[in-house]
Amino acid sequence: MTKEFFSYSETRQLFQTLEEITRRSNVSRAQAFEDTIRASVAALAAETMEPEYFEAIKAHTKGEIGKRGVDLMPVFLAQTVDAMSRTDNDVLGDLFQGCISYGEHSLYLTPPSVAQLMAKMTIDETEDGDNRDTSISDPCCGSGIPLIEAGKLRPKAELVGQDIDARCARLAAINLGLRQKYGWIICGNTLTSEVQFVYRIGSFFHKGPQGRRRGVIREVPPEQCPVLPELQHHTKQSLLDTLDEESFPNSVPEQNVPQIIEIPDWVLRLEQCHALQEQSEEQQNSPIHRSEENRAEGDLKTDTAKPQKPSPENDDEPPKTQQALF
Structure with a gap:
């Protein structure tokens, strides 16, 4: 199993509480985390999301009161508020990435230092920061840290975050809500x-x-979100601009392509024969071939120089095989 890793020391306390909820409720750590986050969002909704709250704690109500998993969910939220108020760190995002997602589907949250740099690169600090009409949007907000860093440069701006992962959307809502920001969090594609x-x-x-x-x-119902149509229109327009004809021209500019001349087969065969002949001549003229010829000639001379033993039989007498024939 992948080992947990955290960037902040405060996250370790949240992790221990989450593990105890998992043990008491006899559920997976991922389910315990998701249910606890859903219950935390409902707890910050001033009793306007009671059905959501009871649905989130359904699997954590078994057992004796005080020893149930649901009894630790308020403790988890209190520890989160305390850690944020003391350090302003994204402990929920750190917990999610360090022991839940482990970077699944390349899901890595933007580090605060990088988010701060991105905010300074995209927002003009010379403009009026008290403009209430300013809207800052992040189409893949994660846990909301880039929006929070942008909100520091525009304290009165409306922050709009969107993410396809429901867990990230709820984390962003908690992070923005506890930091007293204003805006919208949209879960969707x-x-x-x-x-x-x-x-x-x-x-x-x-x-x-x-x-x-x-x-x-x-x-709120999606149809009552005033920024949603504007976001959808802006996204559609961006896609159309990307697929503009200037970016992808229909016609390819003419190029000077050399003319291809077909060579007859007999010319190819003639070239092959010529190449084989040259290869044979090179082999004959090679030092290895010459040394083999010299060795063969030397062996022939040695055999000629050896004295021939006289045959015990008479030279005029035909061989025995011939005698057998006559």
């Missing part, structure tokens, strides 16, 4: 405009059965 859910981020009050509550996250 940026390219196909498919939307799963939309969160409105910002402080609000809601009067429920338990009295007046203050929240920072509200779920």
